[in-house]
Amino acid sequence: MSFRTASLPALILLIGFAALPDLSAYPEFQVYVAESTGRTVNCAMCHSNSDGPEGTGPGQIGRLNPAELERLGHARSAFQPGQEVDSPILNAFGNHIVTSIGKEKFVELKAAPAHLAELLPPDSDLDHDGIPDAREYLDGTHPVNRNDGNPILLFKHNFRTNFSSIILTLAATISGVWGIGHLLQGFSTASRLKDNDHDEENL
Amino acid sequence: MKLHEIVKNTETYVAERFPVEKMSYSAMVEKKEVPVHRVSWAYYMGGLALYFFSVQVVTGLLLLFYYQPTVSDAHASVEFITEHVPGGALVRNMHAWASSLMIGAVMIHLLTSFAMKAFAKPREITWVTGVMLLGITFALGFTGYLLPWHQVAVNATKIGLQSIEEVGQYLPGAMAEWPRIVKEIIQGEAAVGQATLSRFFALHVIILPLSIIGVLGMHLLSVQLHGMSKGIDGTPTRHEKFFPTFFMKDLSVWGVAFIILFVISLTIPFESLYSYPLFEPFNSKGSTPDGIKPEWYFYFIYYPLELLPYWVILVGSGLLGAILMGTPWIFKNTSRKTLQILAILAAIYLVVMTVFGEQIYHMFKA
C-alpha cells in the first residue's frame, strides 16, 4: 500500500502551511506517520477534532469558552515534562505527549518525528488494547481507540484476555456437536429397529 | 406445435424439475444418500453458506434493537453498540465478519457446483435460483455497508452508484439521462443522504431478506427433492447415508465454522483492518480521506473498473451475468473435467484480483 506519489505535493502544501508562524498544529508528524506506515492518518490521532485545532468546529480553537481557553494556555506553556495538562484541543494521547515530554522537546522533535516513539513512556497504553501507545504511533493506528491497532497484536492480546471464554465455547461446541451427532445416530438405529419390528409383525 | 402438445411438454418439464412425489419420509430421510468421491468435500459448501446466513439473521436482529437509521444518529448508534452495550462489540463484529465469510462460502459454493456440473438436468431450477441468491447476497453486502454511515461507507457507496450513472455516456440523445435518473431513484435524492440511508435500511433489513427467504425456499426444496448430484463423470461407487452420517459431518463443519467465527470476532475488531480515519462519521462538507475502496468481495470488479475502459467492464459483466444464468443450457454437454478447469481458472482470477488488485492497479497507473 503506497500513497507516496499522492502525498508529495500535499507534503509541500502542508509544510508550507507549517511555515506560517501563528499555526499551532504540527503536520510534520502526520506526514512522517503516513509516509512510513502507508496508512492514512489525520489530526485525530492527537487532536480532538479530526480536521485539526484551527477552525470553529467542536474541539477547535474558534469554539472555546473562557474556561477552556485558560486550559489551552496552561497546556501551551507546559515546556517541561511532568506537568499534568488538559488541553481542550488535544485528545488523551495529545495531552499524554505534552505531559510526558514537554512542549519544548516536542517542538524540537518536529525535525525528527520518528524519535517521538522513543521518548514516550514504553508501557503506557491509553486505550487498553494491549498495544503500547508508542507502538501505535509507529504503526499509524489510533492510540485512544480500542478497536484500532495492528490486527495481529490485537489478536494476541484479546486471545489471552478472553481465553476462558474461548475454552468454554470450544467445550460447549464440541460437546453439543458430539451430542447431537449421537442423538441422530440413535434415531437412525431406532428407526431401523422399528422397521424390523414392523417386518416381524408383518411376517 | 399444437396447444395440447405445448401444455403436455410444459407439464413434463415442470414435473421433472419438481418431483414432488419424492416429498415422502422414505425418499427424503430414510433412503437419501450422498456420493463419496474425490470432490465430495464440496457438498458441505451450500450448508456452510446457509449457516453463515442464519448467523447474520440472528446478529442482525440483535443489532436492530439499537441501530438508528438517521444521518445524525447512525454512526453514534453503532458506536453505542460497540462501546457501551454489553456484548455489543461481539455481536457487531460477528455480523461484520460473518458477512465476509458468507460471501466467501457462497463463492466457493458457486465454483464447486459449477465444477461438479450440479446444474445438469433436472437441477436447472436449483442453479438459476442459486444465481439469483448470489445477486441478492451481494446486494445485502452493498446495502449493509452503508448503514454505519462512516467515511468509507458513504464514499464507497457513492462511487459504486456512480458506475450506474456512467452508463449514460454510451446512450444516445435523451436516453443519456436515464442512468442518472435510475441512480437518483436508487439514492432517493440527488446525492447520497438521508433518503438513501432509509432506503438501504429497508432493503437490507426487510426487502432483501424476505426475497432471499423466498428464493432460498425454492432452492432448498429443489435440493431436497433431487438429492445431491453425482459430482463426477461416470457413476460414483461409494455412497453414505444422509441421515445420520452426512448430516453429522455437516454439523461438525458448522461447529468448526462457528468456532473460527467466534474467535476471530472476539479477538480482531473489524475496524482494525482499515485506517481509522475511514471509520470517522461521514462529513459531507469536509474532504474525503485517502484509501476509500469498496468491500473486498467487490475488488474483482473494482480494480478492473479502475484500469480498463468502462465499456469493457460493462460488456464483460453483462456477458458474465448472462453466462451464469444460462449455464445449465450453455454447458449442457461439457464434461466435468473441462468444467473443473474453467472453475479453477475463474478461482485463480478471483483470488489474484482480490489479493493483489491494489498492487496491479499501482503497477499500471502509478
Added chain:
Amino acid sequence: MVDAFLFIGLPYLALVICVVGCIWRSRYKKFSMSARSSQFLEDGKLLFGSLPWHIGIITILLGHLIAAVVPRVWSSLMSVPAILFSVEAIGVACSLLAIVGLTTLIIRRITDARVQAVTTSMDLVVVLLLMAQIIVGLLTAVFYPYGANWSTGTVVPYFWGLVTLHPDMSYVTGFPMLFKLHIIGAWILIALVPFTRLMHVLAVPLGYIFRAPQIVLWNNARRRRVAVEATARAESRRDFIKGAVGVTGATALLALGISDKVLTYFKGPDPDPEAESALLQKKLERLQQTAEERQIELERQKNAMILVARYSELEESQGKYFIDYAMAPGLAFLGKDSLPLLISAKCTHLGCTVGSQVNSEGQILCPCHVSYFNIVTGEPNPGAPAKVPLPHLAWALIDANGETIASAKASGEVSGSSDPAVFAQCRLYITQPVSTSI
C-alpha cells in the same frame, strides 16, 4: 525445622517409597495385589458403600489433578464466577457423597463377619486415614472457601517445585493448621500406597471406557434373531445417552456463558454518570451539527439568492469558500476582468474539497489525489485523476437598494453593467439554479 521435614523431607520420602514400592510389589509380589475375596454372596452394602465413595473421591481427585497439571487454564476458567461456584458446589457434594459411602464401607468392614475374615490391620488404617483426610478436606472447603481458585497460586507451585527438584515450602508454611494437616495427610497416604490395598488404583481398567460393546454369539437360532434386535436397541440406547449427555453439557455451558450476557444486552448499558454525560454531550454535538446543516439546506430551499461575500472582499489569488445550492462547497474569486468568478470546489474525481489558493498558472489544487483545476475554464490538468472540469456557478451582484447590477449564468454569459466602480458597493450572491428534475 519441623516444617522443613513435613513439607520437603516427608514428600520426597513418600514419593520415593511409593514409586519404588509399587514397582517392587507389582514385579515380585503380584499375587498380593488381590481382593482376597469376591464377596459374591454379599448384599447391598458393597454397592451403596463402594459406588458413592468412588464416584465422590474420583471426581474430587480429578479436580485436584486438573488444577495441578494445567493451572493456567484452570485459573482462567475459575475466574468466571459461575464456574467457580459450580466447581465448589460439586466439590462439596462429592465430599458428602464420599463420606457417606466410606462410612457404609467402614461399618461393613467392622460388623460383617465374612468381610472381617479377609480384613488386615492395614485396611483399617487406610480406611480411617482416608476418612480423616476427606473430612479435613471438606472442613478446609467450608472454612477457607474457593480453594479451587487460591490453590493454583499456592499448592500447585509448591507441588511443581518438589517435582522439579526446586522445593519451595514458603508457598505452604503460611497456611492454617487445618489445611497443613490435609497436605501432610496426603503425603502419608502416598507413602502407604505400596503397603496397602490402595495399590488397586494402579489396576484401574481404563480400557473398559473405550472397549467396544460385547456381542454374545448364541448357539440357538431364535436367540440369535432376538440378539440382533437387542444389540440394535442397546446401541441406540447408548447413542441416546451419549447424545443426551453431550447436548445437556453443551446447554449447561451455553446457559452458564450467555445467560447473564443476553439479559444485559437487552437491558442496555448501565454507565456511570461521567460516561453518561459524555455520551449525551456527543449526541448533542452531532444533533447541533445536523441542525446547522438543516438550517443551511432550508435557506437554500427558501431563498432565491444566497449571500456569498461583499464584492470588496474578493481576491484574485485566494478564494472564499461558500456552500452552494447543492450543499456542495464552492469558491469565489475576483476574476481578471474584475468580475466575480464562482466555481464549484467539489473535486470531480472523488468529491474532495479543492484548495482555495491559486498558483502561478491560475490553478487551484485538490490535495487528495493531486488534480489541478484552471479557475477560468475549470479544466483539470492533463493526466490528472479528475477528468471532468469543475462547473462554474451563476451569480448576481446586488447593490444597497436591492437592484441587480450585474449577473452571470453558469454558462458564463454575463449581463448588466461591467463597471468595477459600481461593484464596489455591491454584495455577491449565488442564484438558485433552474431546476433540472424529471
